[in-house]
Amino acid sequence: MSGVVMFFMQIINGLNIGSIYALIALGYTMVYGIAKLINFAHGDIIMVGAYLSLVLLNTGMHWSLATILSILGCALLGFTMEKVAYKPLRKASRISLLITAIGMSYLLQNSFQIIFSANPKPYPAFIHLPALKIGSITISSNYYTTFIVSVFLMIVLNLYIKKTKMGKAMRSVAEDEGAARLMGINVDQTISLTFIIGTGLAAVAGILYSNCYTIISPTMGSLPGIKAFIAAVLGGIGSIPGAVLGGFILGMVETLVKAYISSQLADTIVFLILIVMLVFKPAGILGKNVKEKV
Amino acid sequence: MDTSKVVLEVNDLGINFGGLRAVDSLDMVIHENELYGLIGPNGAGKTTVFNMLTGVYPPTDGTIKLEGQVINGKTPHEIAKLGIARTFQNIRLFKNMTVKENVLLSLGAHADYNFFTGIFKLPKFHAQELAMEDEAMRLLDVFELRDDSEKLAKNLPYGKQRELEIVRALGVHPKLLLLDEPAAGMNPQETENLMRTIDVVRKQFGISILLIEHDMKLVMGICEKITVLNYGAMLACGTPEEIQNNPHVISAYLGE
Incomplete structure (x- = not known):
């Protein structure tokens, strides 16, 4: 394989994993923007989505129905998680919320280990479209499907937030919750909706991810979850375009490091990016510098 | 004026913050299409009254009725939907x-x-x-x-x-519009324009307005009725002429 072809293959790999990170990062950033909470259990929703769809596919259900039901299942889980674990703590300190979120993450991982055992399970991938051939580059259907679906969802989400009244309500709550309330916005409902959308997107990410890697385990969500969190921080947490940008940058960096430097160093470099970012530009690439109120 | 419909009726309203009695036994009746002023020195509890009317602070005692319906205990967004909208002393627009x-x-x-x-x-x-x-x-x-x-x-x-901020509040379709120092930081010319527009808004939309202001002269010019607060308690209530000649008000503002 020539160097140029190899490079393009890596770019495609990077776009693939980057779009998955971006989908997950969107959930992180939306929830942070509105509820000021880093939902560390968000990564585990990918895993829940993957297992739900596995169980449904194994019953012989058509993949489309299985996918829709898995997304709805995760959305319901996100909704419940917020109501049960986070809402009662909304007036508590941020650190309590953060600890609860970490606890929630372990709760999900461990309950899935009890139900499905800790052993990885094969996932019956269902994306079987013809591969795309451009010159000497072949792109498998998983890759372009992941990319197209993710970009499509990002565009829809962006339009939803920009154009609809619920989207405007979300932006207003993110800016000034108190003022939004006084303009008649139901803040509780808006926060619930944010969790529903975020976890729904994570479910999609989980299913796309499982189609690429075809092996799932109860801890599969934790590393992509952390990386998506880094992507959100990199782009500027709270910023939706930032999450998408951060996701793609991270996916690309990770893939290129794996290909050209060392596959063992890939994660080290990704985490190094987080540290460097936090030191030099804590607000992220597209984040606003928040001036401390005196 | 007193024969027209009552929009807001406040009875014996009070709130404690810990040991501090921030507002004490406030009574207030605002009629349809009335322009009502709430004045008082700094820290008199004017904004606290707004926060109770809009559901931000639950009152410790007393009742608030909007068109006969008791609204204390309701959440801010419910109260907004029932028809109370407000602006803020420090502007709180959705800036982005x-x-x-x-x-x-x-x-x-x-x-x-x-x-x-x-x-x-x-x-x-x-x-x-x-x-x-x-x-x-x-x-x-x-x-x-x-x-x-x-x-x-x-x-x-x-x-x-x-x-x-006023336009945004009008979007709530209020029956009662609360304006918290709308002229703060404006020069005299701007203030005069604003006061004229407030009067136009009231007539054009047929709403009642409760206005907090610092500037006595300004409130006297446009309000039909005024309540004066001092240290959380009602000092006086009446028409601008009555207020201007009230010895308690004069001493609160100018000192003995």
């Missing part, structure tokens, strides 16, 4: 949204299409969306803000931001 979006937001809190019609862009959604855009622009016209409708709220000059 456009001028029009700020107004659409409060209009949208009342539109009755839901999540799904919004996602699937059903015809009802389109019809309502268009009607709302139209109404937003008409509201912006009241303060000649139409040409700024696509600007981000944070890029408006200060005076216009204050006006936009």
Whole structure:
């Protein structure tokens, strides 16, 4: 394989994993923007989505129905998680919320280990479209499907937030919750909706991810979850375009490091990016510098 | 005036913050289409009264009735929907949204299409969306803000931001509009214009307005009725002439 072809293959790999990170990062950033909470259990929703769809596919259900039901299942889980674990703590300190979120993450991982055992399970991938051939580059259907679906969802989400009244309500709550309330916005409902959308997107990410890697385990969500969190921080947490940008940058960096430097160093470099970012530009690439109120 | 419909009736309203009695046994009746002033020195509890009327602070005792319905205990967004809207002493616009979006937001809190019609862009959604855009622009016209409708709220000059806050509050379709020092930081010319517009708004929309102001002279000029607060307690209540000649008020403002 020539160097140029190899490079393009890596770019495609990077776009693939980057779009998955971006989908997950969107959930992180939306929830942070509105509820000021880093939902560390968000990564585990990918895993829940993957297992739900596995169980449904194994019953012989058509993949489309299985996918829709898995997304709805995760959305319901996100909704419940917020109501049960986070809402009662909304007036508590941020650190309590953060600890609860970490606890929630372990709760999900461990309950899935009890139900499905800790052993990885094969996932019956269902994306079987013809591969795309451009010159000497072949792109498998998983890759372009992941990319197209993710970009499509990002565009829809962006339009939803920009154009609809619920989207405007979300932006207003993110800016000034108190003022939004006084303009008649139901803040509780808006926060619930944010969790529903975020976890729904994570479910999609989980299913796309499982189609690429075809092996799932109860801890599969934790590393992509952390990386998506880094992507959100990199782009500027709270910023939706930032999450998408951060996701793609991270996916690309990770893939290129794996290909050209060392596959063992890939994660080290990704985490190094987080540290460097936090030191030099804590607000992220597209984040606003928040001036401390005196 | 007293024969017209009562919009807001406040009885024996009080609130404690820990050991501090911030507002004590306040009574107030605001009639339909009335322009009512709430004045008092700094720290008298004026903004606290606003916060109780809008549900931000639950009163410790007393009742608040909007058109006969008791509203204390309701959440701020419920109260907004029932018809009390407000502006803020320190401007609290949604700064990163456009001028029009700020107004659409409060209009949208009342539109009755839901999540799904919004996602699937059903015809009802389109019809309502268009009607709302139209109404937003008409509201912006009241303060000649139409040409700024696509600007981000944070890029408006200060005076216009204050006006936009009033427009946004009008989007709630209030029966009672609470204005918290709307003229703060304005020069005398701007203040005079603003006061005239407030009067126009009241007549054009047929709403009642409760106005907090610092500046006695200003309130005297346009309000029909005034309540004076001092240290959380009602010092006087009456027409501007009655207030101006009330010895308690004079001593509170000027000292003994």
